[in-house]
Amino acid sequence: MSVLSLKNVVKRYHNHIAVNDVSFDVHENRIFGLLGPNGAGKTSLIRMITTITQIDDGEIYIAGEKLNPSHTAWIGYMPEERGLYKKMKVGEQLLFLAQIKGLTKEEAYRRIKVWFEKFEITSWWGKRVEELSKGMQQKIQFISTVVHQPKILILDEPFSGLDPINANLIKDEIYRLSQEGTSIIFSTHRMEQVEEVCQDIVLMNGGKIILNGEVNAIKESYKNHEYHVTYRGDLPALNNTGLNLGVHRPGEIHIKSDADTPANQILQTLINQGVAITGFSEIRPSLNEIFISKVEEQTHA
Amino acid sequence: MTTFLAPIGLILVMAFLIFLISRGSDTIKTIAVIDNAGIRDSSDTSINNLRIDYSYTDLPSAIAAYRDKKFSGVIELPPIVLDSKNYDINFHADEQLAIDESMSIKKLFRDRIKKHKINQLGIDASQLDLIDPKITIDPKTVDDKEKEMSSLTSKISSSIGAIVGYALFFIIFIYGNQVMHSVTEEKRNRIVEVLISSVKPFELMMGKVIGVGLVGLTQISIWAILLGIISLVGMNFIPSPDPDMLGATPDMLSKSKAFLPDDMVQVTKELLAINWFKIVPLYFFYFIIGYFTYAALFAAIGSAVGDNIQEAQVLVTIGSLPLIIASYIAISAVKAPNSSLAVWSSMLPFTAPVVMPVRLPIDPPSWQILVSILVSIIASILLIYIAARIYRMGILMYGKKASFGEILKWMVSKG
Numbered sequence: 169m170s171v172l173s174l175k176n177v178v179k180r181y182h183n184h185i186a187v188n189d190v191s192f193d194v195h196e197n198r199i200f201g202l203l204g205p206n207g208a209g210k211t212s213l214i215r216m217i218t219t220i221t222q223i224d225d226g227e228i229y230i231a232g233e234k235l236n237p238s239h240t241a242w243i244g245y246m247p248e249e250r251g252l253y254k255k256m257k258v259g260e261q262l263l264f265l266a267q268i269k270g271l272t273k274e275e276a277y278r279r280i281k282v283w284f285e286k287f288e289i290t291s292w293w294g295k296r297v298e299e300l301s302k303g304m305q306q307k308i309q310f311i312s313t314v315v316h317q318p319k320i321l322i323l324d325e326p327f328s329g330l331d332p333i334n335a336n337l338i339k340d341e342i343y344r345l346s347q348e349g350t351s352i353i354f355s356t357h358r359m360e361q362v363e364e365v366c367q368d369i370v371l372m373n374g375g376k377i378i379l380n381g382e383v384n385a386i387k388e389s390y391k392n393h394e395y396h397v398t399y400r401g402d403l404p405a406l407n408n409t410g411l412n413l414g415v416h417r418p419g420e421i422h423i424k425s426d427a428d429t430p431a432n433q434i435l436q437t438l439i440n441q442g443v444a445i446t447g448f449s450e451i452r453p454s455l456n457e458i459f460i461s462k463v464e465e466q467t468h469a
Numbered sequence: 470m471t472t473f474l475a476p477i478g479l480i481l482v483m484a485f486l487i488f489l490i491s492r493g494s495d496t497i498k499t500i501a502v503i504d505n506a507g508i509r510d511s512s513d514t515s516i517n518n519l520r521i522d523y524s525y526t527d528l529p530s531a532i533a534a535y536r537d538k539k540f541s542g543v544i545e546l547p548p549i550v551l552d553s554k555n556y557d558i559n560f561h562a563d564e565q566l567a568i569d570e571s572m573s574i575k576k577l578f579r580d581r582i583k584k585h586k587i588n589q590l591g592i593d594a595s596q597l598d599l600i601d602p603k604i605t606i607d608p609k610t611v612d613d614k615e616k617e618m619s620s621l622t623s624k625i626s627s628s629i630g631a632i633v634g635y636a637l638f639f640i641i642f643i644y645g646n647q648v649m650h651s652v653t654e655e656k657r658n659r660i661v662e663v664l665i666s667s668v669k670p671f672e673l674m675m676g677k678v679i680g681v682g683l684v685g686l687t688q689i690s691i692w693a694i695l696l697g698i699i700s701l702v703g704m705n706f707i708p709s710p711d712p713d714m715l716g717a718t719p720d721m722l723s724k725s726k727a728f729l730p731d732d733m734v735q736v737t738k739e740l741l742a743i744n745w746f747k748i749v750p751l752y753f754f755y756f757i758i759g760y761f762t763y764a765a766l767f768a769a770i771g772s773a774v775g776d777n778i779q780e781a782q783v784l785v786t787i788g789s790l791p792l793i794i795a796s797y798i799a800i801s802a803v804k805a806p807n808s809s810l811a812v813w814s815s816m817l818p819f820t821a822p823v824v825m826p827v828r829l830p831i832d833p834p835s836w837q838i839l840v841s842i843l844v845s846i847i848a849s850i851l852l853i854y855i856a857a858r859i860y861r862m863g864i865l866m867y868g869k870k871a872s873f874g875e876i877l878k879w880m881v882s883k884g
């Protein structure tokens with residue numbers, strides 16, 4: 169069952185169409201990536217899902233129900249442009265943000281305490297936000313996003329500005345939350361982050377969806393049948409083997425092939441030629457490369 | 470903290486100033502008076518801080534005594550010429566008299582000379598008193614109404630209205646600005662997007678307006694109570710101002726003694742007779758309507774500007790122009806509550822909340838009050854609606870300030 173469903177959604181601003189007939193489904197318990205370059209329409213889309221702006225055309229469904237303001241209690245949203253009240257104390261601020269999501273004060277207090285213990289930051293309760301470092305503020309912001317146990321968690325560029333340690337911490341939390349039943353929508357233009365974390369993706373450009381599906385399936389379908397071979401010593405001549413040679417650097421070489429030639433055949437040919445093979449794998453294109461080729465396809469269409 | 474410190478500080482400063490002024494010169498000075506006019510009275514030994522010594526009868530010895538540091542100066546009273554109005558006193562000293570001292574001396578001798586002249590000329594003192602009429606203007610209403618007020622009462626009650634109007638102007642300015650600052654702060658530290666993913670923009674804006682308004686009411690109430698307490702306590706310590714310093718003649722003084730008790734009773738009675746049950750709720754109404762209108766406007770301004778807070782301040786000042794103009798009209802309305810300026814501006818939106826309170830105590834026609842209320846409510850609702858639409862779009866814009874055309878589009882867009 170899809171926890172979030174978009175059908176032909178359109179968003180127009182006075183001089184351009186930010187979201188142009190977008191449809192996709194997010195399934196329960198999955199980590200879903202909303203990708204695209206800056207200006208693709210991701211944030212406009214997210215703002216409609218979070219009821220910040222109105223839909224101009226089309227429909228959005230949350231767990232089968234048409235989107236309405238009461239659904240904000242089910243959604244946790246961490247925007248790309250994020251911040252907190254600087255002069256307010258951390259504890260008070262989290263209580264406030266939890267309460268506007270519908271939690272009672274007592275319940276909010278309990279849950280915040282649990283998160284503080286988990287992140288080992290209990291001493292921060294009475295500190296003002298401006299006294300904390302940026303990484304610390306991000307942690308607080310993260311807690312404010314998840315404290316009400318939302319069904320859907322929407323994170324817009326969650327790792328921007330984070331050092332590797334804190335980024336890892338958040339990533340672990342994302343995995344854990346996903347396992348505990350939260351559906352996560354992860355929006356970014358950093359494709360390499362997506363490959364690590366997401367299971368399903370949608371690729372947007374110019375307000376339209378240009379790719380939609382499971383990450384592995386997409387990468388499979390974009391295979392070039394190219395192989396990456398590493399070897400020891402010198403490379404014997406391969407000109408007459410019928411092998412299509414690609415990039416060649418000391419110790420490694422790419423072999424281009426086609427769908428009909430099985431990998432074993434290529435491997436066999438190399439071994440026959442006396443290549444001292446240390447590694448052999450199929451090159452799967454990165455999402456970055458897929459994206460670029462897709463966009464170029466679009467521009468030339 | 471500042472809530473308590475500010476009025477206390479203000480009172481202390483004022484008390485200190487009054488204290489300084491009223492003490493004047495505190496050293497006791499003795500002045501020798503050579504009485505060649507023959508007007509001295511044995512009861513004159515001092516007046517205020519000046520002691521008078523009549524023991525010297527010629528100038529040289531008095532000057533000698535002055536030099537011996539016995540006196541602060543020597544006054545020569547020349548003989549009185551009955552048909553001359555001028556009377557020149559020579560005051561011999563190195564240091565001139567302070568203003569209050571010279572006024573005291575003038576008053577003393579004026580009294581004496583007057584008495585002397587009345588005596589010499591054979592004038593009846595009571596006839597003299599009747600020459601100066603005591604004029605009062607009694608307002609009479611043309612309509613057949615029971616209630617008539619003395620001019621003083623109407624002035625006092627209009628002043629009360631003016632204070633209310635001015636207080637409103639003040640509150641709107643200060644707390645309206647707070648609302649605007651809150652809006653720009655939320656934009657600047659980027660928390661606003663999280664907030665409006667949880668609550669509707671209209672709820673956020675009105676929550677802010679109401680919240681700040683309540684803070685304002687609390688602060689004003691604390692100030693009012695504190696000032697009330699301090700004034701009551703302070704009344705006992707502040708010396709009554711010397712009438713001579715105010716330039717009053719002795720005649721006025723004797724008349725005012727008669728004036729105070731009776732007329733105060735009259736005024737108090739009339740003040741109590743004013744229909745405060747009708748007026749005070751209206752005061753609250755105008756407070757609330759005026760504050761809400763302007764606060765919503767300031768919230769909209771705060772949301773439409775970029776990170777440049779100076780720009781917002783400028784716009785807010787421009788937006789407060791009707792309010793400032795209204796406060797000036799209110800002052801003129803105290804003197805002329807039924808002038809067409811006062812009447813019209815008490816019914817037009819944006820100026821009504823400040824001008825009508827001034828007019829209320831003089832009982833303007835009910836239809837005017839009704840029109841004023843209706844217009845204020847409609848204008849307020851309209852403005853809050855427009856402000857909400859601007860706010861809703863403005864809080865999501867970052868960096869640059871929206872152009873005027875863009876803002877107009879926001880008012881009609883769906884969001």
